[in-house]
Amino acid sequence: MSKSTRLDSKENESKLLPIYRHKEELILAVKDSTFLAVTGETGSGKTTQLPKYLHQAGFCKDGKIGITQPRRVAAITVAQRVAQEMQCTLGREVGYQVRFDDCTSQSTVVKYMTDGCLLREILADPVLSQYSVVILDEVHERSLNTDILLGLLKKMFSDSAKAIKGRSFPLKVVVMSATLEADKLSAFLSDCPVFTIPGRTFPVTSTFGFAVGPKDIESAGYLKEVLSFSFESGRELKRACDLLYEKRPTVEGLLILPLYGSMPTDQQRQIFQPPPSGIRKCVVATNIAATSLTINGIKYIIDSGFVKQLNHNSRVGMDILEVVPISKSESEQRAGRAGRTSAGKCFRIYTKEFWEKSMPEYTVPEIQRTSLTAVILTLKCLGVHDVIRFPYLDCPEERFILEALKQLYQFDAIDRRGRVTQLGKLMVEFPLHPGLTRAVLKAASLGCHDLLLPLAAMLSVENIFIRPGHPEKQKEADTIHRALAAKTGSMNDFATLLSVFQLCKSSDRPSAWCKDHWIHWRALKSAFSVETQLREILLRLQQVQDFPVDTFDGDKSELFRRCLCTGYFTNVARRSVGKVFCTMDGHGSMVHLHPSSSLFDQEGKLNWIIFHDVLVTSRMYVRTACPIRYEWVKDLLPKLHEVDVYELSSVAREEVTDEEMIQWETREAAKRQPEVSTEDVIKKLEKRNNEATVGDARARYMQRKQQRQPNKAL
DNA sequence: GAGCACTGC
Known part of the structure; x- marks a missing residue:
């Protein structure tokens, strides 16, 4: 042709x-x-x-x-x-x-x-x-x-x-x-x-099953049962499962199982290939299949009814990855995938009751379940000062907006009246979380951005450490990763990331280096690109703007961690009893070090730490951490409590009168006492750690978790 | 002593 x-x-x-x-x-x-x-x-x-x-x-x-x-x-x-x-x-x-x-x-x-x-x-x-x-x-x-x-x-x-x-x-x-x-x-x-x-779709009929929680789906036994035995509604699923296992299916078409776990990335390419004639193809997919993948010829869908979702919890001030029921509209969309080329069938493995009682009508839009810090800064830089009355298609909760404003104020991106600072204008240019950007800019002002740019890039990409499932291999990978951490000479997960970046980059054969060290080469490659981009942005800003210049007269070996403190003082924790740490952000959450951290099992030697993120699984874990000295954050910590909700909401609404400002500043001046002892400050911080609130949040989480457990009685 | 969906700049 x-x-x-x-x-x-x-x-x-x-x-x-x-x-x-x-x-x-x-x-x-x-x-x-x-x-x-x-x-x-x-x-x-x-x-x-x-x-x-x-x-x-x-x-x-x-x-x-x-x-x-x-x-x-x-x-x-x-x-x-x-x-x-x-x-x-x-x-x-x-x-x-x-x-x-x-x-x-x-x-x-x-x-x-x-x-x-x-x-x-x-x-x-x-x-x-x-x-x-x-x-x-x-x-x-x-x-x-x-x-x-x-x-x-x-x-x-x-x-x-x-x-x-x-x-x-x-x-x-x-x-x-x-x-x-x-x-x-x-x-x-x-x-x-x-x-x-008008679209061009074919009818899809749906049937319900008997699963009531993700645990049902998780257990291999259940899946096997579903796939080989029966469904409440009879033969249809049996037929679908027969189709799955039969080598010579009687009906043409594909079957897709949207799950909420991860999929081995190296197998993704084969998905798009048509199956050999007479062989049925079964695609087991995460919600990547909902939007990103177009696989033609799907005739059957098995819908788990759940999705793994990163939700921001403003109660505890952190992001929590959790398994939650999908919405009805999302479920309809999953079903719709079966009707693109011909009439299809959707097998929902949850009950009709679950659909009616536990599944929301629509998916909560991202803007209502995510940390808004970066977005609010963008809006402010675009001249949108009244960020509460901005025309949102669906308004985020006011406390999400207030929390974002509070953080921006803490990072010096906005002033007390909600106006973007010179620093804020620099910060908005970086595709990073404002806290991390704050640390990068601090480093740049001290001329040590070579330490922070690679780190920021490493923290922006997916996890770089490979942990294989095979026990032997897992042991091998863990040993190698621990050796990498030890190489930096200190317990510091941030320094380990920087070191991995540098070692790999300077290696003659970077991809082979990654393979030898159980590191994701693909993730490191993207870290290299991100670092280049961040470096270009920084260079551009240093040329045109009045770029801040700082001096540092402390110990050189502390420089890296001191820069980190300017961006992570919101993520400070102090060891309380045993291996438990208490966050100092006002929520007073009790957290543990994640076993993948180089600080794990060294808790006895630690007092104050800063951490990059929190993961809630069997416990509240902090990952990527390093020890700090209290003196480094002493002057920053009061900033965590300087602004209260009333002032912020006024700032957010642009309703601050001059009179209010004067009153506020007087109160602020009164708060700033000449010399406060360390113990006083800590006491004050810990006093805010309302244990009832923490316990309550924890209880709610456990309750939700409980609800998701299999309920055999049903 | 661990359990990491998916995007995007």
Whole structure:
């Protein structure tokens, strides 16, 4: 087949998509209004075709068409496809931009990108003056960045003076979503028109099972039972399971099992290959299958009903990874995967009662269950001072916002009146948690950023230590990892990470070095890229801004940890009894060192520590830690309690009067007593550690955990 | 003495 014939066939193929019949209407709808909501199921062609139509209709005359995606792979693959259909070289008229990969040029007019990239662009150009159309895709997924973009775009038009001032031609906004959220979106965007494109899906019938908790699913016995025995509703699952095990299935099609555990990454590639004729393929997948993977020909779904989710808990001030029931809408989506190419079946292994009583209608959007510190700083830098009344499609709880403000104040990113500081303006440029950025900037001001940049990169990527399942191998890996930690000459997990980065980077054969040391080469490679990016950002800021310069007259060997303290003083803990540590952030949580830490079993020698993160499993564990001296954080710790909720909410609402400010400052001055003894400060800090609160939080957690245990009686 | 879903800049 010649090249042109192939292209023609692509073009003809696109004319078969459901969206094609609505081409002219769609173009008119975009012309007629500022906001437009477009809904359509997967397969309607909206992601690839709408930008193409708008391009053909002349929307690129003044500016670009930008289309956001929540994920990188999607941005890249869709751009490739559209470039092919429009018969142009990728990176010319049609391009994409994701982190570490900018495939655009001066001539790019149709630009696919991740939502995070567009947010970065808004920081540099708040009215998006280069764009004539912005399309937010997959809005129903409710990713944090897409939600923020939605609010910003809505706000751009309500602050009409501002928007007009910065632009010479109109901006059109299209939001694309699955059907369920369309009316809500329309209401949010001043009752904009909703354009519905029929999808191309087949019916899926669902049946229920008898599992009532993740433990049921976890136990191999149960899974085996489910897969080989029976279902409450009879033969259907039996048939599906027969299909799974039979070498010569009687029905064509695939079967997919969405689980909530991890999947060996090295096996992912084979998933996309069609099975040999007469062999059934079974895909066992995490929720990566919900969005990121498109596997054609799936006919059966087995739905576990659970998902592993990272939730922010503002009660204890930390992120907790937990297994929770999915929402009904998520379950419908899982089921929908079986009906893409023909009629399908979904086997829900939980009871109908569980569906009715324990599963929420919709998934809680990310913005309502995540730490907002970085996002609030971004908003502040965009001139959104009233972060409580920002137009959120779904408002985060006020205490989440207050907690974020408090942290930003603690990191010197905002001042007492909620205004972004010089330091805050530098911090927003880094793709890191503000605390870590604070440590990086401290190091840079002292000229020792070579210590902090690699560390920040290592803390940004997935876990680098491989721990195999095989007991022998596990022992081997543990020994090697411990030796790596010992090499730094001190108990310090941060220093170990830095050392691994440096050792690998300076090795002649870095990938072989990783293999020898049970380290993920892929993770280290991305750490190298992140470090390069962070270094570039730092260099740029040092050239244009009034960059802070500090001096350090302490012991050189303390420099690294002293820098860390400026970003991690919110994560300070003091050893209380035995191996238990008590956090000093005001929550007074009782935490243990994780056994993977080089400080583990050395607790007796420790007093004060700082840590990177907390993991709640059988206990509350802190991972990646190092010992510090109380003197290093003594002056910082009072900052943890300096601001109270009342003041912050005023700051957040921009309601602070001058009178209030004077009152507040007087109170603050009174608090700052001339010389306070160490014991006094500690006493004061520990007094805040309300044990009832901690015990309560713990009890709630255990209760939730209990609820998830198998209940054989049912 | 451990139990790490998934994105994104």
